[in-house]
Amino acid sequence: MGEWHNVSLEELGWDVFFEKRFGSFLKKGWVPYRVARVDRNRWLLWGESDPIVGKLSGTLRYHTAEPSSLPSLGDWVAVKRSDDHQGFIHAVLPRKSIFSRKVAGLVLQEQIIATNIDYAWVVVACDQSFRLRSIERYITQCHRSGAKPVLVMNKAELIEDHEQWLNQRSIIDPSIPVHWVSARNKQGLDSLSPYLRKGVTSTLVGSSGVGKSSLVNAIISEDLMKTGEVRAYDHKGKHTTTKREMIVLPKGGMIIDNPGMREIQLWADEANLDQSFSDIDGYAKQCKYANCTHGSEPECAVREALEKGEISVSRWENYQKMLREVRYLEKRKKGKIR
Numbered sequence: 001m002g003e004w005h006n007v008s009l010e011e012l013g014w015d016v017f018f019e020k021r022f023g024s025f026l027k028k029g030w031v032p033y034r035v036a037r038v039d040r041n042r043w044l045l046w047g048e049s050d051p052i053v054g055k056l057s058g059t060l061r062y063h064t065a066e067p068s069s070l071p072s073l074g075d076w077v078a079v080k081r082s083d084d085h086q087g088f089i090h091a092v093l094p095r096k097s098i099f100s101r102k103v104a105g106l107v108l109q110e111q112i113i114a115t116n117i118d119y120a121w122v123v124v125a126c127d128q129s130f131r132l133r134s135i136e137r138y139i140t141q142c143h144r145s146g147a148k149p150v151l152v153m154n155k156a157e158l159i160e161d162h163e164q165w166l167n168q169r170s171i172i173d174p175s176i177p178v179h180w181v182s183a184r185n186k187q188g189l190d191s192l193s194p195y196l197r198k199g200v201t202s203t204l205v206g207s208s209g210v211g212k213s214s215l216v217n218a219i220i221s222e223d224l225m226k227t228g229e230v231r232a233y234d235h236k237g238k239h240t241t242t243k244r245e246m247i248v249l250p251k252g253g254m255i256i257d258n259p260g261m262r263e264i265q266l267w268a269d270e271a272n273l274d275q276s277f278s279d280i281d282g283y284a285k286q287c288k289y290a291n292c293t294h295g296s297e298p299e300c301a302v303r304e305a306l307e308k309g310e311i312s313v314s315r316w317e318n319y320q321k322m323l324r325e326v327r328y329l330e331k332r333k334k335g336k337i338r
Contacts, residue, residue: 134264
């Protein structure tokens with residue numbers, strides 16, 4: 001299990017929300033743990049005592065209809081402890097937030113990435129790997145998750161004028177905080193401090209190669225230097241993401257790192273899309289007709305904004321593509337399309 005310094009449940013994110021929902025389990029003698037890693041049929045669980053390995057109880061295993069209802073990374077679970085640092089998971093507590101995506105392929109199924117997160121960091125690399133259309137998909141899933149999206153611009157040392165560089169790429173959502181960092185040079189890390197405090201959970205999402213693991217390593221190194229403490233934030237030494245896992249930082253806060261995703265298929269709805277494209281939604285509300293398709297209708301504010309360059313053509317095309325995708329998904333969920 002590695003070295004472990006005892007932590008309180010509150011440091012792991014336990015609060016009134018979960019406490020209220022744990023009453024019936026407490027009467028059965030079960031105790032709360034949080035899922036820190038999932039390895040096939042084994043769950044690494046963290047609580048007030050030493051970490052333990054959890055296994056599903058027979059009841060939970062055979063009476064859970066959907067895979068998304070099984071314990072996932074970040075979940076709080078009710079556990080009956082046994083000997084030798086093990087225990088049986090009997091229940092999954094209700095979730096405050098869920099970052100997920102649709103399973104790749106034709107299967108209509110949700111794949112949960114992380115739960116009970118407060119902030120979702122969309123990590124972007126300021127180099128040739130920058131893909132705006134992919135970022136818009138991540139942001140949409142952030143809005144769907146219930147967590148607050150944060151844009152973390154890594155490799156910022158490659159850019160001279162950050163704001164101009166960002167404006168030229170038409171990222172328009174002033175509600176999302178933007179942080180310019182360099183994991184390589186350990187610059188800008190202090191700007192992420194508000195998300196790294198006791199009981200707060202952040203997850204890193206983004207494409208392969210954007211530097212998520214490098215960023216986590218830089219934060220861990222900086223954190224250890226400031227505190228002079230050692231905690232079992234991982235079990236390997238230098239952190240490299242091969243599986244999703246939760247990392248507890250010495251000065252407080254948790255990070256859930258994720259391997260890079262080749263693609264992120266949407267598991268969202270039109271309301272989430274409107275949040276991600278709030279500029280387009282704002283113009284759409286100014287159209288003369290409420291059911292405007294933004295085609296040939298007169299006094300279409302969206303079409304006018306496109307002609308003036310207030311909405312970029314590429315952004316509009318991606319919005320339309322994603323809109324078709326979420327509408328198709330909704331029809332499949334309702335059984336209108338197989």
